[in-house]
Amino acid sequence: MPHAINKEADALLDKEFKLLDHGFVRLVDYMGSDDAIVQAARVSYGGGTKKVSQDRGLIRYLMKHKHTSPFEMVELKFHIKLPIFVARQWIRHRTANVNEVSGRYSVMKEEFYRPEPKDIGFQSKDNKQGRTDESVGDELRERFLEHSETSQKDQYSNYEQLVEAGLARELARINLPLSLYTEWYWKIDLHNLFHFLRLRLDRHAQKEIRVYADVMADMVRTICPLAYEAFEDYALNSFTFSGPEVSILADALENIDSSIENLVTLGLSKREAGEFVDKLDAIKATRTTTKQS
Secondary structure, eight states, X not given: OOOOOOHHHHTTBTOEEEETTTEEEEEEEEEOOHHHHHHHHHHHHGXXXXXXXXXXXXXXXXXXXXXXXXXXXXXXXXXXXXXXXXXXXXXXXOSSEEXXXXXXXXXOOSOBOOOOGGGOEEEOSSOTTOEEEEEOOHHHHHHHHHHHHHXXXXXXXXXXXXXXXXXXXXXXXXXXXXTBEEEEEEEEEHHHHHHHHHHHSSTTSOHHHHHHHHHHHHHHHHHXXXXXXXXXXXXXXXXXXXXXHHHHHHHHTTTOOOOHHHHHHTTOOHHHHHHHHHHHHHHHHHHHHHHHO
């Protein structure tokens, strides 16, 4: 297969997308496209893929049934500048290659993240990790911002003085705050990038990492539009249900017209409609089982 040419994707290369106050995302390089996913799947599946004749249908089939290895044939490499506290969340995604700027070799820049006043909220009572949208009073908000600015300046000034005095950079850096910016190169395959995006595009994700995910999602949509469409339909905007939740749903399905003809008119392909009917039948079966028990 010849190397795919994607003018829209090529136009993204080395373009700096500014984020937060000092951050950015830059697409350094990419390898592969929707065609690479299809090519890998057809080599792997051989004659079995003849049932799914169109590239879009095949990619959707792969995504829906969690056949993930063909998506690993696409890779993206990013240059990212982000606050250290965001980087520490980000690094939990361990299925990527990372090379971060070193404070042992380099003098760290005086660049700190300070949130916009509108993004300062109270601790959520429902989500132990997050904040609410409830407005914080002017006094508390200003106290937080003034404290951030003062402590950041003081700690960087101390750091700078220690470096100038000849103290080892690896020691001088250790008291710098998590709001300091760092940079790294981050390379990842599309399957694992989709996993990152599914978690970090979620409305419960911290806003400061979600803005990065938003920009990267747009890049993926440009590079692999068919794969991203399938990701939206079968991962990002889909739901899973527990056993008790399925039992509750079973009662609500009794009056639904689940004929394949009706489902096709609602926008599903015949194959998708057939699979959906199988799911509905399985859910209804839990209702029968529950009654018998």
